[in-house]
Amino acid sequence: MAFFLGEESIMAELVGAVTKVTTGFLEVNAISIDNWGFKLFYKWTTSLLVFCSVLVTARQFFGSPIQCDAGAARGGIEQNVLESYCWMYSTFNIPREYKGACSAGDQDTNLNTIVYNSYYQWVPLFLIFLAVIFYLPRCLWLLWEGGLMKFFGKGTTTRFIEDQDEKREKLVQFFCRNIHNKYNIYFCGFIFCEFLNFIIVIFQFYLTHRFLHSRYIDYGFKVWQYYLLPPEEQQMPGVINPMCYTFPRIASCDYWRWGTGGQQESINAICILALNIINDKVFLVLWWWFIFVSIISFIRLIYRGIQCRSAFIRYQLINMRMNRYFKKSSKIRKIEEFVCSCKLGDWFVLYQLSKNLNRPFFMDFLTALSVRYTDKNQCAEDPEETGGDNLVTMLLKPSYTTQDSTKEPGKKGDNDDDDDE
Template sequence: MTSLLGIVNKATKVFFDSNSISVDNWTFKCFYRVTGALCIASSFLVTARQFFGSPVVCDAGAASDGIRPEVLDGYCWMYATFKIPIEYKGPCASSEQEMLEGIIYNSYYQWVPIYLFLLSALFYLPRCLWLIMEGGLMKFFGKGTTTRVIEDPEEKRDKLVEFFRANIHNKYNIYYFGFMFCELLNVFVVLLAFWLTDKFLNHRFLAYGFKVYAFYRLPPEEQSIGPFINPMCYTFPRISSCNYYRYGTGGKQESINAICILALNIINDKVFLVIWWWFVFLLGVGVTRIFFRSIQVNSARLRFYLMKIRMSRFFKRNEDMDKIRSYICNCSRGDWFVLYQLSKNLNRPFFMDFLSKLTRMMEMEKKNPNCKGLDEGDGFFDMMLQPNLRAYTSDDKDDKDDDDDEEEEDKD
């Protein structure tokens, strides 16, 4: 078990880039990080034969003479019809269900591990899109400013303030609305995952969790009688039937019917039950977040209070509080969103100093009659390329120049 958890942990770290810089929020992380880890862990779990045994074990009864068990099991795992005879009265079987549906082909069991892995990749797509749109902006601002002790804080503060005024001020509304689009895309991905999983499980997933909850709320004596069918057995039957064809001693083909036990389905039914409830939770969180964003977009006062809640201890003792309030309430939505993201990543005293200096500079620029008018903003592709082409190249160039100066000093 320890080795299995180690593999899952390594796969999760490789698949999900976890670092100290945050470019989203906790709800966004629930979609791509928690869901991805859950699907990958489940994918490894359903392939752990050393814990749950063979996925299928078949018994041909009196006709089993001359049949190798591993051959029969392998054949039925690949080509079984999974139709339980009407006469079968064992557990997890319903003659009414079989009469209504006829022959059932449940070959999707073989694809469960692969499907779960692909599902985790699907939930990571909005994250990939946002990383492209974000362009490494938070990483640039966070270079040397996230630690407890910051070297040359005033120099870095002035450099970042100037960069913000020149490259971000009134230009990054698309940055904010791009993030909102990715949040909306997360909700769409959940709905798509519901639909795909329902198709994958032969249209038995949409109400799967609710039906299981309703079934197990019934008294035990009612669960085994009447028209009630255990949804877990209905979606993931433990008992199946398989028609195995072989050539007999006379050279003619003969059909042998075998009853098979699908041991792996005692894990599959619980895995997809957890996934169903997790999808419901994600859907609720995602819709709530979109509703909150719609209010946030139209309320400058709410945006200020969100910043105040995050920086309350520093706001209380700041001398420029009135100016900061005025700036945050009147700045563009893109400016506020970039500042709010910075408040989550930068050293908090440094960020407070940065925000105060930025507010004073904006106040001076507003009072200066020779200052330029408001920039209408960059286009979509300009916004994505801006941090890379302007910030990184200039920053890397400065670092390279510093290194060259140090080498010349060493030579002297």
């Protein structure tokens, strides 16, 4: 009985740990500091790459990655030794007269050098490496963002907010003192991370192309063209199956060993690369996915440039999120004037806040900020700070998630909600 209770306890802890990690990674009920386009890279692409890396190592589903046949010489060969050797040193150079499928007839006839396929054993690690690269812009943005959204969202994201007037006034004062006309670099940092996402997806195409011996750059398009052909045309001489060309399932191996007379002898073996029945499909899915995210990333960069040039579009983006409240507001003119005239950094912070804060509370906050700016001009910047923070200043800013920073807005430590941390 105690044994089963122990097993249940371990299983419960394991499930809890997995749930916690998954919730954290998928950002369930978390503050949003980016957008859906950004998440395509660091969340969905990274998850896809890790899943594919695990998939290609699942021998229980696809069997041994390589199996070799040495023909008449197999009686005096240790099979495990042969397969281990051929897994490292098998080649694509199969005799042209070999009639097996996905082999000689599908290989490049102009190969002047021996091309080894040993890089397949590095596929899982290569996919993990790509996943790490795709997550780097997220790490960089986490560093630059510094917990600003978490600071603003402290106690203001739930449906019911205590002491709304006091919290709103604190955040308005904090925005005027620390954000207004000082956060253009914050917005530029995010655009740089978006641009870095685009550069990474282009770079990985080149990297994967080199990793697969220059057989990948147009892989997905060629596979699509091949399977559009009628079955009888696919079997015609000279028609190459791109999946067999890039990921052949038959390999040749010249195994050298010491013979009975003390001389070296070569044994030629034909090997089945069973793992390639999943490799070809994994990299096909990745090829189309990378094309998709690269197009999305490019479109978003163009859209971001238009956004920077048009105050009207920036206002409409907030209006789309707050349309129901904007229609009811008597201060809509002041809000529009403020949003259209504020700098890019101010607008970006406000737009991010509109995605995280309780919407009625954000509407009150934006209204108070707009009235203060247009009527009282209490958000006027200091003469020395009109240019915004430079990169060094931003990196030296303390994180807004620290305990001391939660007391910054109102300068009233006794009245702050320290228990909300």
